[in-house]
Each structure stands twice: as structure tokens, then as C-alpha cells.
Amino acid sequence: MTAKWFIDASYFAVAVVFILALKAMSSPVTARRGIVWGGIAMVFATLVTFATPGLHNVGLMIVAIVSGAAVAWWSGKTVKMTDMPQMVAIYNGMGGGAAAAIAALEFARGEIHGTVVTLLAVLGALIGSVAFSGSCIAFAKLQGIMKKAWRLPAQNAVNVLLGLLVLVLGGMIVIADALQPGLVIAFFVLALLLGVILTSPIGGADMPVVISLLNAFTGLAVGFEGYVLGNPALIVAGIVVGASGTLLTQLMAKAMNRPISNVLFTPISGAAAGGGESIEGSMREFSALDAASVMRYASKVVIVPGYGMAVAGAQHKVWEMAQLLEEGGVEVVFAIHPVAGRMPGHMNVLLAEAGVPYDKIFDLEEINADFPQADVALVIGANDVVNPVARTDKTSPIYGMPILNVDMAQNVIVVKRGKGAGYSGIENALFYKDNCRMLYGSAQQAIAEVITHVKALEA
Amino acid sequence: MEGFTALYIFMLAAFTGYEVISRVPVILHTPLMSGSNFVHGVVLVGAMVVLGHADADSPLQLAIGFVAVFLGAANAAGGYVVTERMLAMFNKSGNTKKGGAQ
Numbered sequence: 001m002t003a004k005w006f007i008d009a010s011y012f013a014v015a016v017v018f019i020l021a022l023k024a025m026s027s028p029v030t031a032r033r034g035i036v037w038g039g040i041a042m043v044f045a046t047l048v049t050f051a052t053p054g055l056h057n058v059g060l061m062i063v064a065i066v067s068g069a070a071v072a073w074w075s076g077k078t079v080k081m082t083d084m085p086q087m088v089a090i091y092n093g094m095g096g097g098a099a100a101a102i103a104a105l106e107f108a109r110g111e112i113h114g115t116v117v118t119l120l121a122v123l124g125a126l127i128g129s130v131a132f133s134g135s136c137i138a139f140a141k142l143q144g145i146m147k148k149a150w151r152l153p154a155q156n157a158v159n160v161l162l163g164l165l166v167l168v169l170g171g172m173i174v175i176a177d178a179l180q181p182g183l184v185i186a187f188f189v190l191a192l193l194l195g196v197i198l199t200s201p202i203g204g205a206d207m208p209v210v211i212s213l214l215n216a217f218t219g220l221a222v223g224f225e226g227y228v229l230g231n232p233a234l235i236v237a238g239i240v241v242g243a244s245g246t247l248l249t250q251l252m253a254k255a256m257n258r259p260i261s262n263v264l265f266t267p268i269s270g271a272a273a274g275g276g277e278s279i280e281g282s283m284r285e286f287s288a289l290d291a292a293s294v295m296r297y298a299s300k301v302v303i304v305p306g307y308g309m310a311v312a313g314a315q316h317k318v319w320e321m322a323q324l325l326e327e328g329g330v331e332v333v334f335a336i337h338p339v340a341g342r343m344p345g346h347m348n349v350l351l352a353e354a355g356v357p358y359d360k361i362f363d364l365e366e367i368n369a370d371f372p373q374a375d376v377a378l379v380i381g382a383n384d385v386v387n388p389v390a391r392t393d394k395t396s397p398i399y400g401m402p403i404l405n406v407d408m409a410q411n412v413i414v415v416k417r418g419k420g421a422g423y424s425g426i427e428n429a430l431f432y433k434d435n436c437r438m439l440y441g442s443a444q445q446a447i448a449e450v451i452t453h454v455k456a457l458e459a
Numbered sequence: 460m461e462g463f464t465a466l467y468i469f470m471l472a473a474f475t476g477y478e479v480i481s482r483v484p485v486i487l488h489t490p491l492m493s494g495s496n497f498v499h500g501v502v503l504v505g506a507m508v509v510l511g512h513a514d515a516d517s518p519l520q521l522a523i524g525f526v527a528v529f530l531g532a533a534n535a536a537g538g539y540v541v542t543e544r545m546l547a548m549f550n551k552s553g554n555t556k557k558g559g560a561q
Contacts, residue, residue: 011504018498019475025494025546026483032546035494039539042500046535049504055511057521064510064525065503068532076540081548087541088493091500095534098502101527105509108520116462215496222502223472227465229505235465236472238502241495243476248492338485345488352548363485 003051010048011233017041018237022244028358045233068094081353082310085343086142089211092218093135099221100128100188106228107184115174117228122170124224126191131217133195138211151201156265162197166190198264206263208343209252213260216245252344258401286437288446291378291413292453298375298411300331302367304404305351307341308381308417314443315354318380321451322356328458333360335367335377337385337404368405377409379430380443381416387428398426412436415446490545497538503531 017037024034046065050058072091079087103125106112112121140146152158169187176183202210219241226234253260295301303322309315322332334356340347348361362370371377379386382404390401406412407430414431416438430436439446483491510524 014501018501019479022476022479022491022494022498025487025491026479028484028487028549031487031490031549032543035490035497035539035542035546038494038497039543042497042503042535042539045501045504046507049507052508052511055508056515057510057513057524060521060525061507061510061528064528065507065532068529069536072533072535072537073540076537076544079541081545084489084493084541084545087537088489088496091534091537091541092496094530094537095496095499095502098506098527098531098534101523101530102502102505102509105513105520105523105527108517108523109509109513111512212492215492215499218502219476219495219499222499222505223469225502225505229508231505231508232468234501234505235468236475237498239469239472240476240479241499243473244480244495245476245492247477247480248488248495251488336485338488341489343489343492345486345490345492348486349489349545349548352545358486358549361486 003053007048007051011045011231014041014045015233015236019240022240081350082313083143084349085208085211085341085346086139088343089135089138089142089214092211092215093132093139096128096131096135096214096218096221098128099218099225100125100132100191102225103128103228104184104188107179110179112179112228118174120224121228122173122187124221124228125188126166126170127217127224128221129188129191130195130198131214131221133192134199134210134214134217135195137196137199138207138214142207152197155197155201159194159198159265162190162194166194202263206258208339208346209249209258209260209263211343212245212249212252216242216249219243219245248344252339283431283438284436286413286439288439288441288449289453290437291439292450293457294411294413295325295330295376295378295450296328296454296457298330300333300370300374301325301376301378302371302374302406302409303332303334304377304379304382304386304406305334305336305340305347306380306382306385307347308383309415309443310341310347310350310381312381312443314380314447315350315356317444317447317451319351319354319356321447321454322360324451324454324458328454333362333367333370335362335364335404335406337364337382338402340382340385364402364404371405371408374409376411376413377406379406379412379414380447383416383428384426386430387426388433389426389429392429396426406430407433407435410435413439415439415441415443417442486549490542490549493538493542493545497535497542500531500535500538503528503535506531 021034021038024030103121219238223235223238336347338344386406388407389396390398390403506527510528513520513524
């Protein structure tokens with residue numbers, strides 16, 4: 001029984017545990033267990049790798065592991081829950097960068113032989129590089145470092161040309177007899193540039209889809225480099241993530257009614273959003289007292305939280321209000337659009353953080369039939385996902401997107417900071433409906449006022 | 460590894476990934492994306508192996524290898540912490556009906 005046998009057996013066990021861990025994460029009850037098993041498996045895999053025969057540079061390796069893990073551990077512990085999406089993006093980008101660097105080092109060592117191995121090394125390097133630079137851009141955008149989405153003139157033509165150029169360079173590396181360093185360097189530079197160019201024009205609302213897609217990319221890159229290194233654990237973990245990430249990306253894109261090709265190549269912009277019929281009528285304002293009494297004497301209230309609520313940090317106040325109403329005998333539930341927040345399920349995480357039990361949280365398919373029976377739909381900082389033009393106006397850019405049918409409720413109260421249009425710049429027909437009232441103010445302060453009035457009504 | 464064996468592994472792993480995720484409720488999509496992000500952090504193992512076989516006299520190779528291991532370790536550790544934090548909140552809110560306010 002050699003060290004090699006022991007290592008191979010360990011990697012096999014680790015791959016099994018990773019799949020079981022992902023499986024466990026598919027239910028709220030076992031999810032926590034899943035990630036802990038995965039963590040143990042990861043530590044075990046790392047330790048076992050030190051036993052690899054002929055391993056050099058161990059000191060440098062330990063420094064790299066400790067410093068990389070420490071930086072990520074610290075940033076992951078301290079990040080606010082609303083900033084989670086960009087952290088996922090940046091960690092993902094690091095994985096892609098690692099995969100690309102593995103390929104680069106194998107090229108530098110001249111250890112890549114055979115057409116299939118070279119092909120997969122090149123593909124992994126390309127995908128990993130795109131995931132790395134693309135994720136850095138995604139991080140910069142969500143973090144607010146990069147404010148504007150910029151588009152090149154003839155963006156799509158540039159994308160296609162650059163993509164083809166990278167593929168041609170990659171093909172030349174594959175068929176070349178000997179390694180040409182200049183070619184490899186040019187290939188990496190252009191692949192990194194491709195990631196930047198692809199992600200830069202994409203606007204905030206489409207960001208979750210892009211992060212998910214880049215996550216799937218990194219998985220594939222890791223899987224391909226796993227083949228290059230002859231390590232089946234990397235292949236299995238990478239490809240499992242690649243496949244699941246692709247599925248997740250599709251689910252997200254479907255929820256937004258935006259095919260992935262549209263997300264990448266025709267971003268929603270202010271100009272594109274100009275379409276759609278103009279809306280007749282006016283918005284009617286509501287005071288916090290009115291809102292409090294309507295909800296206090298309702299029998300069912302559906303709360304629709306959006307990213308605006310999360311940014312205002314109002315989820316704790318909203319849950320406090322919900323509890324207060326429940327004590328008065330009102331049935332309160334939360335309805336969440338699949339793309340509320342910045343990633344699918346992000347809003348659920350934010351509500352969970354505030355202490356809302358997950359059996360009070362319903363997604364679009366579960367809740368939409370219930371809106372006609374609801375006395376009040378309270379929309380807090382959500383806009384495009386409740387815009388009825390998605391059902392009615394064929395000329396609107398969001399036509400066909402599944403929305404929460406809040407306009408079917410008896411009364412709709414919209415908590416909103418000002419009169420402007422939504423994230424995508426599209427006018428919201430909901431605000432002009434007869435059953436809709438606007439409660440202006442930041443979510444935090446507006447809900448606090450409602451709470452005061454509800455308490456006064458109880459007294 | 461023989462080409463076709465690898466191809467079979469690729470195929471089976473792809474179906475596994477698809478199946479494992481297909482029954483996940485929407486509320487877990489974000490933790491799951493983060494969790495799968497953590498799983499591909501196993502790239503760390505590959506990075507360690509290549510750095511371990513890099514030429515100790517070549518600063519270029521050592522630098523690339525160092526970057527690979529650093530990024531891989533950050534991917535694994537960061538992915539774990541973020542996922543664990545999110546899932547910990549789900550457990551809390553599932554157990555205590557009246558947690559949160561005040």
C-alpha cells in the first residue's frame with residue numbers, strides 16, 4: 001500500500017463527500033450539515049496532498065495557503081449580508097484564476113504533452129481566465145467601485161472578434177509542435193481581456209445571472225485542469241459544479257425572462273428601456289397612519305420585499321412590524337420574486353438574517369394565486385418585479401417576465417424613496433392603478449412610522 | 460488517464476451535478492451557488508501539486524505556482540465561510556419562531 005494509493009483513495013472519498021454535501025444543501029434542514037462535511041473534506045484533501053511523493057517548495061506552499069485562506073476567511077467573516085453577492089463573485093474569480101494559473105505553470109514547465117491534454121489545458125485556461133477577470137469586474141460593479149456600465153461601439157462585433165482571436169491562438173497552441181512562450185502569453189492576455197469586455201456592459205439587474213454563469217465556468221475550468229493533472233477528484237468536483245451552475249444560471253435567466261444570450265449581448269439600458277406605452281393617470285400618496293390602519297384591520301397582508309429594503313437595512317423593522325400585525329390577528333406572509341435582491345434566494349437569506357421563519361416565505365408560483373384574497377400587498381423597495389406591464393404591454397422590454405401579481409390584491413401599498421422609475425428605468429404601471437397608494441420615504445423610516453401607528457391603534 | 464474513460468467521468472459528473480441541484484428550493488439558491496463555489500475550491504489541491512513540482516530555480520514558475528495556491532486557498536476558505544454564515548442563519552430562523560425583533 002503506497003502513499004500514492006492512499007492519496008488516490010482519499011481523493012475518491014473527498015469527491016463522494018462533496019457530492020453528498022451538495023445534495024445535503026438542497027434542503028434547508030440538512031444544508032448546514034452539508035457545508036460542514038464539505039469543509040472537513042476540503043481540509044482533509046489539502047492535508048493528504050502534502051503526502052504527494054516528490055513534493056517540493058513546501059514552505060512557499062504553506063505561506064500561500066495560510067495567507068490566501070486568512071485573507072478570505074477574514075473578509076468572508078466581516079462582510080455584510082447585503083454585500084454577499086460580490087464576495088461570492090470574487091471568491092469564484094479566484095478559483096478561476098487558480099485554474100488558469102495551473103495551466104500557465106504547466107505550460108511554463110513544458111509538462112503538457114499530447115493533443116487532448118493540450119486542448120483541455122487551453123480550454124481550462126481560457127475559461128478560467130474569463131471567469132477570473134469577469135468576476136473581478138462583477139465585484140467592482142456590485143461593490144460600487146465601477147459605477148457605469150460602459151459599452152464599446154459595436155460591442156458585439158468586438159466580443160465575437162476577440163473571442164475568435166483567442167480561440168485561434170488557443171488552436172495554434174494545440175497544434176504547435178513546440179511551445180512558443182510568446183503565443184501562450186498573448187493567449188492569456190487576450191483571454192483575460194475577453195472576460196473584462198464581456199462583463200463590462202452588463203447592468204446591475206443582470207449581474208446575478210452573470211455571477212452564476214462565471215461560477216459554472218470556473219467549475220468547468222477546474223474540471224479540465226483536473227484532466228490535465230490526472231486528478232479525478234478535480235474532474236468530478238469541477239464538472240459537477242459546472243453542470244449545476246449551468247442549471248442554476250438557466251433557472252435564474254428563466255425567472256427574469258432573459259435568455260442567457262440576451263444577458264450577455266443585449267443588456268437592458270436606459271435607451272433600450274425607452275420602449276413601451278406611456279401610462280395614463282396619477283400616483284396617489286398615503287400616510288404612514290393610513291397604511292398602519294389598513295394593515296391592522298386586514299385579515300391577510302402579503303409583504304413583497306425588494307432590494308430597496310435590503311439596501312435600507314429595513315428587514316429587521318419589517319419583521320418587527322409583521323410580528324406586531326400577527327399579534328393583532330392578521331395573517332402575514334412574505335412573497336419573494338426569484339430575482340429579488342442581487343441573486344436568486346438572496347432575499348431569503350436577508351429575511352432569514354432578520355429572523356423570519358422560512359415557512360412564512362413563499363416564492364412566485366406558490367403565492368401568485370393568493371393575491372386576489374389578500375387585503376393588502378405591501379411592496380417595499382421592489383419595482384420591476386411587480387410591474388404589470390410585463391403581462392400586458394408587448395412593447396415593453398420586460399414583457400413576458402414572470403411577475404408577482406400584487407395589483408390583484410384589494411389594496412397595494414408601495415414604500416418607495418421617490419417618484420423615479422425602477423432599476424431598469426421602466427415606468428411602473430402599478431403605481432398608477434386605482435387600488436395602489438404610495439408611501440414615500442426610506443424603507444427603514446417609513447416602516448418605523450407604521451410600527452408607531454400600529455402600536456397606537458392597539459392602545 | 461485514457462481519453463474515453465475521462466469522457467465517461469465528465470458525462471457522469473455532469474448528470475450528477477444536474478440531478479443534485481434540480482430539486483433545490485429557490486430559497487437555497489444563493490447558499491447553493493456559494494456552496495458550489497466552495498466545492499470548486501478543491502482546485503487548491505491541483506495548485507499545490509503543480510507548485511510542488513515547479514522548478515525551485517525558476518522565479519517565474521514559483522511566482523505562478525504561488526499565485527495558483529494563494530487563489531485556490533482563498534476560493535476554498537472564502538467560499539466556506541460565506542456559505543456557512545448564510546446557512547447558519549437559516550437554521551436559526553427555522554428553530555426560533557420569534558427571533559429577530561427586539
